[in-house]
Amino acid sequence: MQCAPFRAVFSIIDSTLREGEQFASAYFDTESKIKIAKALDRFGVDYIELTSPVASEQSRRDCETICKLGLKAKVLTHIRCTLEDARVAVETGVHGVNLLIGTSSQLMRHSHGKDMDYILQAVTEVVQYVKSKGVEVRFSGEDSFRSSLADLLGVYSLADRLGVDRVGIADTVGCASPRQVYRLVSTLRGVVGCDIEVHLHNDTGCAIANAYCAIEAGATHVDTSVLGLGERNGITSLGGLMARMVVEDRASVASRYRLHMLKDLELLVAEAVDVSVPFNNPVTGSSAFTHKAGIHAKAVLNNPSTYEVLDPADFGLTRHVHIASRLTGWNAIKARALQLNVHMTDTQYKECTGKVKAMADVRQLSSNDTDDIIRAFQHCEQDGQSSEHFIPAINRKVPVS
Numbered sequence: 001m002q003c004a005p006f007r008a009v010f011s012i013i014d015s016t017l018r019e020g021e022q023f024a025s026a027y028f029d030t031e032s033k034i035k036i037a038k039a040l041d042r043f044g045v046d047y048i049e050l051t052s053p054v055a056s057e058q059s060r061r062d063c064e065t066i067c068k069l070g071l072k073a074k075v076l077t078h079i080r081c082t083l084e085d086a087r088v089a090v091e092t093g094v095h096g097v098n099l100l101i102g103t104s105s106q107l108m109r110h111s112h113g114k115d116m117d118y119i120l121q122a123v124t125e126v127v128q129y130v131k132s133k134g135v136e137v138r139f140s141g142e143d144s145f146r147s148s149l150a151d152l153l154g155v156y157s158l159a160d161r162l163g164v165d166r167v168g169i170a171d172t173v174g175c176a177s178p179r180q181v182y183r184l185v186s187t188l189r190g191v192v193g194c195d196i197e198v199h200l201h202n203d204t205g206c207a208i209a210n211a212y213c214a215i216e217a218g219a220t221h222v223d224t225s226v227l228g229l230g231e232r233n234g235i236t237s238l239g240g241l242m243a244r245m246v247v248e249d250r251a252s253v254a255s256r257y258r259l260h261m262l263k264d265l266e267l268l269v270a271e272a273v274d275v276s277v278p279f280n281n282p283v284t285g286s287s288a289f290t291h292k293a294g295i296h297a298k299a300v301l302n303n304p305s306t307y308e309v310l311d312p313a314d315f316g317l318t319r320h321v322h323i324a325s326r327l328t329g330w331n332a333i334k335a336r337a338l339q340l341n342v343h344m345t346d347t348q349y350k351e352c353t354g355k356v357k358a359m360a361d362v363r364q365l366s367s368n369d370t371d372d373i374i375r376a377f378q379h380c381e382q383d384g385q386s387s388e389h390f391i392p393a394i395n396r397k398v399p400v401s
């Protein structure tokens with residue numbers, strides 16, 4: 001069945017410098033915040049969200065500094081829905097503020113202790129204040145998926161009537177399934193006229209799928225962070241969202257975002273928070289474009305689209321055909337042999353493949369081992385030695401790569 005693509009119309013609010021700062025090992029000094037903000041801007045994210053200026057004196061100064069960088073991306077800060085926070089936020093020079101207050105019974109009872117009437121009053125006052133300062137404003141109900149739907153729709157339609165630029169749905173605890181996200185965004189789409197932002201945690205591994213379903217249902221803005229960094233195990237990752245949306249609408253996504261920069265951006269942030277890029281990360285994981293089984297390798301060598309839904313070249317990356325294993329096939333061995341300038345008959349390539357497989361049954365091979373076997377096999381053939389007496393050149397110790 002062919003998937004029907006849709007036009008991917010969405011904006012990215014990257015929250016590496018807000019949600020990402022809540023990641024366990026994150027510590028961003030001013031210099032690294034500036035570097036990351038500039039890199040995100042060059043990548044092309046539409047918004048950069050910063051930690052609340054009320055969090056600390058340095059957070060406030062950093063917010064001002066980043067606002068003055070003259071980035072193309074709009075700079076937002078994320079604050080509690082109070083006049084005190086809003087006053088400090090608008091003074092920093094941000095383009096917009098993202099307001100938040102818990103709307104689930106858990107958070108109303110155990111976090112801020114306020115009821116719905118208080119929330120409606122706070123939203124009215126704070127939205128009116130921020131708008132009077134000519135600053136963009138979004139209102140979000142924290143823990144939206146565990147909030148009463150009636151409460152949620154009530155507060156969002158109030159915010160819409162007050163003229164917010166966006167309302168936000170937050171899956172704060174990462175409990176939502178793609179279908180629930182689709183349903184809530186569709187319902188909200190029918191209730192408010194303003195834009196809809198989504199913020200989706202990854203506790204059950206659904207953050208990218210949830211973002212995708214939100215866009216399908218009419219969400220206009222998606223919160224991301226580089227590598228998905230955030231509280232606990234984080235939110236929708238920028239790279240994962242890019243991968244998903246490139247599959248849907250390559251032309252539009254590749255024209256809006258500098259996909260070639262993704263790897264360097266991830267390395268920059270990974271280093272800043274002292275983690276490595278996961279081996280199975282979308283796009284940039286070490287094996288994301290590695291093909292191993294003989295059947296896969298053969299087809300990919302004929303036409304990469306057989307087993308690749310993303311083109312590594314779109315991200316400035318290259319594919320790798322892994323030949324050093326018992327799963328390899330003779331087409332892959334032949335392709336590698338030709339790269340090594342080893343020319344033989346197809347029968348010989350097939351025999352040589354048999355040698356590689358036999359050796360891979362004995363121990364794990366490296367690419368160098370396999371190259372050695374191919375070369376040694378050719379010499380053996382040239383010298384007219386029977387392959388019965390073939391002794392692979394890998395008896396010496398070679399590090400397994």
Ligand code: HCA
Binds near residue numbers: 140143168169
């Ligand atoms: C937080 C809460 C938040 C806010 C999301 C939003 C969440 O950690 O401060 O404002 O949309 O996950 O609910 O990140």
Ligand code: CU
Binds near residue numbers: 019172199201231235
């Ligand atoms: Cu969050």
